[in-house]
Amino acid sequence: MNAIEIRNLSKSFRGMYAVDHLDMTVPVGAIYGFIGENGSGKSTTEKLICGHLVADGGEIKLFGRPHDDPGVRVRVGALIENAGCFPGSSVYQNLRMQTINLGLKNPDDEIKRVLKIVRMEDSAGIKFKSCSLGMKQRIGIAMALLGDPALLILDEPINGLDTDGMRIMREILVDITKNLGCTVLISSHILGELEKIATHYGIIRQGKMIMELSAKDMDSRAQVFTTLKTRDTAGAVRALSERFADVRAGDGHIRIFDVDDTAAIVYYLMKNGHIVSEIKKNKVGLEEYYIELMSKKEGE
Amino acid sequence: MTRELKFESPSFKTRIKGMLGVDFYRLFHTPLFYIFLAVAAIIPAMVSAMTMMPDQNGNTMEPLYSNVWQIIAASKSLYVIETIADYANMNMVFIFGGIMVSIFIGHDYKSGYVKQLFTTHAKKQDYMISKSLVCAFAMACMCITYFIGGTLGGLLVGYDTSVNIGSLIIAILGKMIMSLGWASLYTFLNVIFRKYFGVSIASSFFFGTGILIIGAAAVVESLSLPTSFLNIFLYGASVNASLASGIGTLITCITVSAVWTVIYNFLGTKLLSHSDVY
Numbered sequence: 001m002n003a004i005e006i007r008n009l010s011k012s013f014r015g016m017y018a019v020d021h022l023d024m025t026v027p028v029g030a031i032y033g034f035i036g037e038n039g040s041g042k043s044t045t046e047k048l049i050c051g052h053l054v055a056d057g058g059e060i061k062l063f064g065r066p067h068d069d070p071g072v073r074v075r076v077g078a079l080i081e082n083a084g085c086f087p088g089s090s091v092y093q094n095l096r097m098q099t100i101n102l103g104l105k106n107p108d109d110e111i112k113r114v115l116k117i118v119r120m121e122d123s124a125g126i127k128f129k130s131c132s133l134g135m136k137q138r139i140g141i142a143m144a145l146l147g148d149p150a151l152l153i154l155d156e157p158i159n160g161l162d163t164d165g166m167r168i169m170r171e172i173l174v175d176i177t178k179n180l181g182c183t184v185l186i187s188s189h190i191l192g193e194l195e196k197i198a199t200h201y202g203i204i205r206q207g208k209m210i211m212e213l214s215a216k217d218m219d220s221r222a223q224v225f226t227t228l229k230t231r232d233t234a235g236a237v238r239a240l241s242e243r244f245a246d247v248r249a250g251d252g253h254i255r256i257f258d259v260d261d262t263a264a265i266v267y268y269l270m271k272n273g274h275i276v277s278e279i280k281k282n283k284v285g286l287e288e289y290y291i292e293l294m295s296k297k298e299g300e
Numbered sequence: 301m302t303r304e305l306k307f308e309s310p311s312f313k314t315r316i317k318g319m320l321g322v323d324f325y326r327l328f329h330t331p332l333f334y335i336f337l338a339v340a341a342i343i344p345a346m347v348s349a350m351t352m353m354p355d356q357n358g359n360t361m362e363p364l365y366s367n368v369w370q371i372i373a374a375s376k377s378l379y380v381i382e383t384i385a386d387y388a389n390m391n392m393v394f395i396f397g398g399i400m401v402s403i404f405i406g407h408d409y410k411s412g413y414v415k416q417l418f419t420t421h422a423k424k425q426d427y428m429i430s431k432s433l434v435c436a437f438a439m440a441c442m443c444i445t446y447f448i449g450g451t452l453g454g455l456l457v458g459y460d461t462s463v464n465i466g467s468l469i470i471a472i473l474g475k476m477i478m479s480l481g482w483a484s485l486y487t488f489l490n491v492i493f494r495k496y497f498g499v500s501i502a503s504s505f506f507f508g509t510g511i512l513i514i515g516a517a518a519v520v521e522s523l524s525l526p527t528s529f530l531n532i533f534l535y536g537a538s539v540n541a542s543l544a545s546g547i548g549t550l551i552t553c554i555t556v557s558a559v560w561t562v563i564y565n566f567l568g569t570k571l572l573s574h575s576d577v578y
Binding site: 093097143 | 305307314315321329417420421576578
């Protein structure tokens, strides 16, 4: 069973497709990284899943049920654009309202539990409007975690956070997925952070899903490359190009793709009179993969 | 970590209990509610006191009312008013209430909390019903504080207190019952204008004044229909709850309020179900 199954979903605003016949499959238990540039349709898709927007066409199923089934929707937690809290009310009051909304027994224990997960145990009394952006995002996650959500939809939860905020958020997300067993759909621009937690990816462009793959697939597709530095970059590139298929130079460094044996590279360069001063083995990350995929699509 | 996934559809009762719980919690925790309760009490007291104030030449103004209970309800059903005194009675609660409801519902959208509600409540009727009931409760409370303020103001000024107590109680109860119909109208207006906070307030104020009844009264007159025909409208039935009320008035109020509540809730639910919620 899939947590989210979308077929042929479309949504337009003033005749322009924001989501264009999109298909999407999120397996149960996945941390699904939803990637796309600004305006690509990520938030619109998430809002459609949560029933905030009405689709022009297509089908959305959550855990095999129609997405407007009250039984499944009550098990969806969402943080879309902002936490959706009353600024003049305290963190506790905002969470309390959500516990009432969900009809939870032992609301105070629930509030304590979610505040602990988002590392805000001591902030219950603070007014929401006095919280920092990072705190507000964490409160939004706490709201989404109340009850027993089977699916969490998090729209750009890392954006705008400082380095420490990002680290805390990453730890929280890892905790949630490890300990709570929720399926998480998370969109973000910060691919480096997403790469650390996602088990699946969906790449959307101009409202269309251009690729869905698991982190394992991603790993197997990711190119291995070696970065090295020599005194004579141009000469070394010439020499390497005679032996290796994909050699690129830039920023004073040389990159040799799809060659696993670094010793062979060093030996070859030495034989041709080049001394290697730096060498490092790398793998193409999500960000590089995404950029390459996007540039390929633009070229098409 | 994997776990067994069970999805039980909550009953209508469970859903509405959750939504009502949130709305009541919000209502009792927002200063807005208490401010409007105070406004509803102060305004009639001020209107009473002002009628006995001397004018610029030092002469005492002609009293607006002859009886303390006229501040609560008009002596008879007045669909088209002639003086401000005809207008200034408990029906003003429906204007204050309109503004309060607009701000209350508007904050759902402004804060983004509406996203939480609509994520977890797939049925849009939950939202309409809950808002209508909670806002009706708030307006009924305002009727009570209006009654207290108006009565105290009238007694302090020294107006006559003679009244048919049964008619007075029916008039007050009738207006409190009409709060449900009015709250449903305002909830519906706020759903229509949910993206425009200012327009929501203005439209609620406009409809709350009952200004449209003047046009309806003209139509009724030109068609030679009885004026009681105007009781099918919210404002008409509210005005009909006067100091000359009988049990029929109460039945009219219950029927009209209930029918318009169903109509506005149905329309609001349809609108929310077939359009983007924010």
